[in-house]
Amino acid sequence: MKKKWSFKLGFILFISIILLIGCSSGKETQSGENDSDKTAHGGTLKLAWNSQPPTLDTHTTNTNVVRDIARQIYENLLTFDENYEIIPMLAESFEESEDRKTITFKLRQGVLFHNGKEMKAEDVVASMTKWQQNGTAKAELGNSKWEAVDEYTVVLHVENPSLSVLYRLADVTQTASIMPKEVIDAADATGVKEFIGTGPFKLEEWKHDSYIRLTKFDDYKSVDTPTSGLGGKKEALVDEIVINFVPDISTRVNGVISGEYDYAFELPFDSYEQLKNSPNVVIDVWPYGFETLVFNKKGIFQDLKLRQAVNHAINNEELLSLAFTDKEFYGLEPAYMRPEQKNWYTKAGEENYNVHDIDKAKILLEEADYKGEEVTILTSSDYKYHYDAAVIAQQSLEEIGMKVKLDVTDWATLLERRQEPESWDIFFTQFTTVATPLAYPFLESKVEYPGWTNSPEIDRLIGEIRNAPSQEEATAKFEQLQETIWTELPVINIGMTNFISSFSNKVKGYSEFMGPIFWNTSIE
Template structure:
């Protein structure tokens, strides 16, 4: 009996010790998100405003695809917060004295989600596929190929130096995801069918137009170093990540206010004040890039340069940006193809052709172009409010000019297909994310939608790419922007703008850099 009582007293002592420990946050009650000690909420729920057409970033430049895929796939180098290329799957990068040979030494022991170790054969297959699929890579790399020197060394031999090559490899748009060789070899023009990478999360389920479910990669091997931009240490602090496809802005707002979702990756601009005033929500403005009208220069009315100049002369960009974003802190009136933050590239050349709002000049140019009331097909997506709202304002301005314009809107995946057809549209309203070199500007490329096919632009881009330094390339870039803005007019830039994400106050460690950064994020 005494032994039994002593046993009961021992149990009570152990329980009291456990309760005391819990009250001090030493067990699973107070989360720092680390694997060893405490756990927070085991899942993170985010919203997307559009269904990604694929999670294969090599096959698309969709922002939503990149938002999800950056958690699944990794690259040889990735940008830090200053957009400087930093090793990720590459342990080191060596550039020869003549600037023509790049040697990538790979990190050893990195495993794909299927358990296979990443080696040079996987990198070579992935990079050569990306080189052929990416219009930017194709222009810069030409006939150069990636080759395996040994199991953990990859070389790239260029025909001429390229000062911006590593920036292109570190691009967040249509980024060169490293996948297993056997997956790459099965890829079709539409993309791969299995999404297997080396990232901190792996694909569990894709339910079309409902959600994309990722799970923690328990075998993930992060790089050393402090997290910085997309560089540095990445750690999965939750077991499950759900990206829910929620197209309606009001539904997204309500869901984050009630806590149904943890993060809204796309806050409607008119909701900005409401979200900002909510003490339970933190806002995250993210400098995205340019909003603009792209002209179809391959087929139809806008193969005529005078037509492009006419519409460019008529547009009041200030009215478009104010009506679209409501808050001046979310946009800048800027004509530049490169951001003001990019000191090496920004130029004021071409400013005289920006925000003209000159109806008289526009009508004279329309007359010179021989315009006779033909219908102008203006297209945009309804999935992104900034695209749709600015297109509506543009339509109104063009109607006041006296042109016969018809606005058609589509969901994002449909628009991605529609814009490939030169017979389907005349003007496309869309956004372009920030890039780090002129070579990455898609609307200056003859193979991208808009089809800019101009000898002078091509020649200047080639010289810029081949320049041994940015200092020597900058005057060439200024000349290109001046010519494109004043004469050729491939696009009309409305201005630069920020997208807004919002997270519940119990979301910790969340950052935003060219989109949401999900790793290193926990929910308490």
């Protein structure tokens, strides 16, 4: 017996586990109703972004800046609606076999790529085969095979059937974007050379270190279902979107207040009152994820005692309060999944969370194999909270007797440098909350995320969660996994965070769902 899924998908498991969260955020924030028949079309939407993406090839990276910009260009076979149900996007429908070993996708017909070519099965097979060679997709799908049955039918033969394969295809992290076969064929180890999708906007120009310009794709073919989450009807209501790279935070704040920019992304927390008192802007505070200290486990932090020393040296609340300024923007929380996620939320391991104890940290440092080596913390001023967190961590580690230096770069350089194990020992990042713990890239050894976690116990528990026959058993295994994470400390969860963005009150129809959305958005 097969299970058939179409535009309104009754995917009960993931309704229950994907709640109000975000790989940016789980809420949908509307700037106002936007009936496209009544709304002015055209014009330019001017955005201010804090950093430049290293690429727009979503197959090769899980970075949020790539995800947020590329979603305007590309589309997936599947996506999430506003209730976090999985729905088709480029697929018209799909069927999953009872044993989960095959998934059959019927493709929408007449969907065009930005180069004018119609999307067909060969493009899907090429795109998905490339996508699953990287990161969490590789860990989830392994050697699964994609087959083009005819021009509009694709079958996925799943190597290791799992509760989470469908979720992975819809996920916004390392997005499973569909691209033309010829673009995939021309890709090398660094990714594709052209950024061509099926989305409502197409890439017109990328002036590196300055801006990306997207223009309306006149031949975009939308589905005719109501807009919901990342699915449903999409329409480009502006002629172009100019994404300006503005690393200076005061320039972003002043720019959105003055009207130079229509939208400013990730604004500093200490700008909240200034923005609140500005009559021409709207503030969006949205749940993000958790601030994280990542250890390089190919260097001196292979030593668990040394990782434990760092965990005891850091005062989580002090770091969060200084980097995020106000409890409206952070919370002390040992969990790796949000409290709203009833099937995953657990405080397991909390005895090792926020255990600030300088004397204990010094004892652990003496017990560790630390010989006074210089510890390099890699950070970026593009993200002020990461930079502030790194400065505070440096002070804490120096207090217990470690020699520490900061290596401050732009974010794109940091992303490159963290791939080099000899270049760093610690870096700070944000992991946006995910729908299942299997999507976190820093846990499973075969994902090879910078930091290079290589724990047989963590790998074993992830495998048991992936193959669990029921949600109840998966939940129990995750409680063990979180306990193990806090015991082995591949990373340190500093605490949960909320972020700020702001936009002009002339912007209508803007929404935010697991990141910003600029289709169905207009400017007066």
